Amino acid sequence: MKKTLCALALIAPLYHVAYAQSSVTLAGIIDVGINDVTNAGGAHQYMMSSGVNNGSRFIFRGIEDLGGGLKSIFFLENGFNVNNGTIGQGGLLFGRQAYVGLTSDRFGSVTLGRQYDSMVDYVGQLTAADNWGGYISAHPGDLDNFNNSYRTNNSIKYTSPTFSGLTFGGVYSLGGVAGDATRNQVWSIGGGYAGGPFNFGVAVLNARNPNLSFFGNNSQTPLTASTANGTVTPVYSGFMSAHSYTVIGAAAAYTIGGSTVSVSYSNVRFSDLGDTSSGPNPSHYTGTAMFNNAEIAYRFRPAPDWLLGAAYDFTDGNGAGGNGGARYHQGELTAQYFLSKRTTVYVLGVYQRASGTDSTGKPAVAAINLLTPSKSDTQGVIRVGFRHKF
Known part of the structure; x- marks a missing residue:
């Protein structure tokens, strides 16, 4: 008995130390507002919507110090609709992100699960939609995924340490199809630099059979892109028979005082159209459909509790099978007032x-x-919204 008590006395402090070096954090965002839409299916519409400026969510984040600079980490991010309490991302419990892995200050991190791709990590964060405009300010249909409409399932992700402001990384998603290692696979690579007033990011994203592997992964069952993100998007829903989907993107931002100017560019290709095992092809397209997108944005902080923003975006589409393609001009304006570090009221307008x-x-x-x-x-x-971070 005495030996047992002595052993417990010795190891009890060790348990205390291990517990002290581990943590689990709960955080989140609630965003809700009223939209006034000039033409929704042919009629004027007033509606309440959740998660426009930032997706409404709650997050569980955990970390454990394993010693020697190595830590285990996990991240569970649920998206929800504050209007009615339903789960977002097609009913997925942790549809925004869900991953676990190891991280080291010296070697970087490796994580596995449902995660953001490199286009989101290094390029999208420098655009107007990710900074202040929300999803209604995203490029038409979020065709380049700069605004993170789609995550990557079954993915292995590497993120480097920071080297004098430079970081890089990549994501690979296993398709899981027996006998065909490339079917349904998704991969992306990218890098970014942040130093002083200048920020820059570049990335490449490729998805095989994208209708199933990428556009349809926001639900518990495979969907086509026309319904996967909750609405019909004629911008590219007709190209779901593509064998592969490729995005090349770059963005840069420069800050002087309270002003930040940013630019971004993306080239999007829906290649080898006509693969009906990937998705429907009612127009009998073949070949490749391509989009080029360019954005310029300006953000101004006239005072610590105010943010003003303006952006212009142009999308030029080259269709397939004799389709001349579509062009989209889009402008955005916002004014945000920070009642505190966590609570914001805002007005946002978008015209296309x-x-x-x-x-x-x-x-x-x-x-x-x-x-x-x-x-x-x-x-x-025009949207009038309220956002609270916790």
Whole structure:
């Protein structure tokens, strides 16, 4: 008995130390507001929506110090609709992110699970939508995934340490199809630099059979891109028979005082159209459909409790099978007032004009991201919102 008591007395402090070097944190965002949409399917619409400026979410983040500079980490991020309490991302419990892994200050981190791709990590964060505009300010249909409409399932991710402001990394998702290692696979690589007033990011993203592996992964069952993100997106829903989807993107930002100017560019390709094992092809497309997108944005902090923003985005589409493609002009404005470090009220406006022929082979209509598309070539929305971080 005495030996047992002595042993417990010796190891008890060790348990205390291990516990002190581990932590689990709960955090999150609640974002809700009222939208006034000029043309939603042909009619004026007033609606309440959740998670526009930032997706409403709660997060469990954990870390354990293993010694020698090595730590184990986990991250569980749930998306939800504050209007009615339902789960987001098609009903996935942790549909935003869910991963576990190891991290080292010297060697970087390796994580496994459902994660963001390199386009999101290194390029998207420098654009207007990720900084202040939210998902309705994303590029049409978020066609380049700069605003993180789609995550990567079954993924292995490496993130480097920071070397004098430079970081890099990559993501690989296993397709899991017997006898075909490349089917449904997704990969991305990228890098970024942050030093003084200058920030820069570049990345490449590729998804095989993207209708199933990428666009349809926001639900418990495979969906086509026309419904996977909650609404019909004629910007590219007609190209779901693509064998592969590739994005090359770059962005840069420069800050002087309270002003930040940023620019971004993406080239998006839906290649080898006509693979009906990937998705439907009602227009019988073949070949490649391509989009080029360019954005310029300006953010101004006239005072610590104010943020003003403006951006212009242009998307030029080259269609397939004789489809001349569609063009989209989009502008965004915002004013945000910070009641505290955690609570913000804001006004956001977006206007879009479309022309040409969209992916469905019809005259292009305006289609602001995640809103019901217009019945005409123009669409506008004004949102008054409230956001709280905890």
